[in-house]
Amino acid sequence: MYIRVCLTNNPRKVQNAKRTLALPHLPPYASELTRSIIREVRDLDKDVSSILAPYSGSFNPSASPETACALLVNHLCMRRNKRCLLAYHKVRSDKLEEYCWEGVDVLEAQGGQGNGEGGGMGSGNGKDESSLSPEEEEYVRQYSDLLAAYKGRWTDIDLTGTLEPPRDLFIDVRVMKDAGEIQTEYGSIMLTKNSQFYVRQGDVERLITQGYLQRLS
């Protein structure tokens, strides 16, 4: 009778998730760690079945408490592993959703060209390798579709707009990067670098979050 010591990897996973919470960007996906935890769970499951095999379905816990204990520990470990993995993925997918809301194109920023874009969002991982797992990339794609569809129902409101209460209708902005020409209700404006405008906030909000314009107070 032995109980597999199985709690070596998980503290790292949780630490990783905790760290992700505090970071402004997403650290690379820990695929190796995930794989090893999955392996561990499968091994544990095999152990459980092999322990239970000789009883052929009629296991009585009170008859052999030591076996029951081993089973319990195995089960708890598997559940704990599952919880840790879920938490880790949830933290990361929350982060990805946040990017979608802010209008940062994570997939593009991962590609390498997007560094320094969006006020440092998604940058800071200058490596060629993407820090998202393929599943996560797929998730981002689908979630942005979902978000776009949901936003489409509220065209008048602009759901992704600022959550700061509006104070002034018009604001001063400075152009940080060439953004070309934009159309507003008061005619078109040519946004060339370093020029300054007094424009309606609703018209330029997107450009501010994308880092093309800076709001002057």
Added chain:
Amino acid sequence: MDIDDLLAEVAVDSTPPETRDLQELTRCWVAERVAPEILPWPSDLMDRVLERIRRQIELVEDQTGNMDPKTNFKLIIIQTELERFKFLVRSFLRARMKKIDAHPIHILAQHTASTSTFAPLLSPSELQYMTSHQSLLSNHYSSSFLSQFPASLQRLDDTTGGISMVDKPDEDKAVFVRAMKDVGDIFVEGTDRRFEMKRGDVWVVRWSAVRRWSVGTGTGDVELI
């Protein structure tokens, strides 16, 4: 009912419906931001507000060509008001979405229970968003790791092992409330606290204790602040 209640009712009737809607929207917005659980979707109110926003936008679009300084000034005021309304609605929707994202399975169960009543918990589009988001998430989990788990461990709403996987909002969270009418005795469950709430009183109290009287979930005698 005493003279104050009568006066309050008269005052309500004499305010124009637009002002009342704004009041109601603001109240819903504050309540939604403060209450730990999601409140029923105020569908009539939202229909009216959205319709009005749409009309104002049309009005603004119609009149922007007008160079008359007087209309121009009026337009600016309308637009400012419009922006504020949009902000209220946006913030309200986002507050709801945040809760939907945080406790999807729990809210889905609550919503299913509420569909037979007059006030469903979610609007149709919210429900759609929530179900698609949830299916996206579970797909993501299962393709990332869950599918490789033993079958007995693949569920997301497991309750075995003494711990439910379905996360619930903390219904005992303290909220600030103001009584708009005399509510009477309130008994805080799980403690032996009992107190009387009178019109105009402000209390800090557990959400679960005042939920029955709150704006949105109950009689509306108590507003959250």
